[in-house]
Amino acid sequence: MPVFLTHILMSDTPDQFPAEREDVDAQTVAIRTLNDQLRTTLTGGRVVMTQGVNALADDTLAKVLRTVNTFDDFTPNNDPYGTHEFGMFEVDDARVMFKIDAYDANLEYGSPNPGDPEVTRRVMTILLASEY
Template structure:
């Protein structure tokens, strides 16, 4: 069964707050080796772009959860994606709309690594 519209809005609000707060908030941010290899200046620019991302459309956000983005930094095409785990990071979250049941993990990757 797909989540209700209210649940999707709650997930979207939680994802936006997590993403805008940046690393060290209520979850983890990680990046692939390809992103890290481009150096600390590049990674800071990529992280800033993720925090400021607002290009959600029906094409890249069909469920309205704001859990994925595609952007360009320094001539590189990147993706970011939020995944939902249980608080122990052992299993998937029972309910991503409930903060106490969810640890969010945002991954930044080169599009070529997808």
């Protein structure tokens, strides 16, 4: 990667985590709230698991779901926009990820307004990092 490109990318990184910044807009807060609802209550969207996660032992799978529900380790590295749409953690030697995507009402394209639940269908995918 050219040095100038690295410098440009690094200079575009926010100085503070979006949740701590005063200029976080209402759209970001709305998206984060809806993503948190899906992640913590498993309501407000669809939840899918990959074959690898589904094949985990029942007690490990239960721990994975509990960890997704209670995950709060959002940092500028894994949540640069402050929307709480991604997380990674380990449970019983399994490295697990979750990713929340916002689709249009037909689940065909990206949502025209991810902060509006009337036009957005959320899908949270839980997967093993090795499946990525």
